[in-house]
Amino acid sequence: MSCIEQxxxxxxxxxxxxxxxxxxxxxxxxxxxxxxxxxxxxxxxYIIGIPPIAVGAKGNAFIFPYTKPCYGSFVLSIDNxxxxxxxxRLRETKGKETSSLKKDKPSESSKVTTTxxxxxWKK
Numbered sequence: 001m002s003c004i005e006q007x008x009x010x011x012x013x014x015x016x017x018x019x020x021x022x023x024x025x026x027x028x029x030x031x032x033x034x035x036x037x038x039x040x041x042x043x044x045x046y047i048i049g050i051p052p053i054a055v056g057a058k059g060n061a062f063i064f065p066y067t068k069p070c071y072g073s074f075v076l077s078i079d080n081x082x083x084x085x086x087x088x089r090l091r092e093t094k095g096k097e098t099s100s101l102k103k104d105k106p107s108e109s110s111k112v113t114t115t116x117x118x119x120x121w122k123k
Contacts, residue, residue, distance in 0.1 A: 004045055004066060007078055012063070015072040021065040022054040024075050029056025029063050031087075033094045042082055049073070057087040 013024050026032050034052040041064060047053055048067050056063040062083035067073045077083075 004042070004076070004078075007042075007082075008080065009076045009078045010061075011074055011076055013075040016075065018050045018053070018065065018073060021049070021073055021075045022052065025054040025056045025063050025065070029054075029058050031057040031091075033057075033090045035094065041086055042078075055090065057090070060084050060087070062086045 012028070013021060016024075032054050033056070035047060035055055036051060037046075037048050037053060039047045039053070039055075041047060041055075041062075047055070047064060049065055053065060055065075058077070059079070060083060061077040061079040063075065063077040065073055066076045
C-alpha cells in the first residue's frame with residue numbers, strides 16, 4: 001500500500017480540531033466506531049488523536065480523521081476495495097464492543113479506553 005496521499009480520497013474537513021472531526025464523522029456516517037490512538041488502518045497507517053476517535057462508514061466509504069504534522073487534522077473518506085475491507089474489519093473487531101449506529105451512542109466514559117504509549121507499540 002502506498003501513502004494515503006497517493007490514494008483517491010475526498011476531503012470533508014481540513015485544518016480542524018479532533019473534536020470537530022469526531023462530531024463530523026458522528027453526524028455524517030451510517031455507522032460509527034470508536035478506536036484508540038494508534039489504531040492501524042489500511043495495514044500501514046496509524047490514527048492519532050485525542051480519544052474517543054471516531055471512524056465511520058457511509059455506504060462503501062471509510063471516513064476517518066487524518067493528522068498530518070505541520071498541516072493539521074483533516075476528515076477524509078476513501079471509497080475503494082480497501083475501504084470495504086477496512087469497514088468489514090471494523091465490524092468484526094469493534095462492532096460488538098464499541099459500535100454505534102447513531103441511535104445508541106456509547107457514553108463518554110465507555111468510549112475512552114486507557115492505553116499506555118508502550119502498549120500501542122506492542123500491537
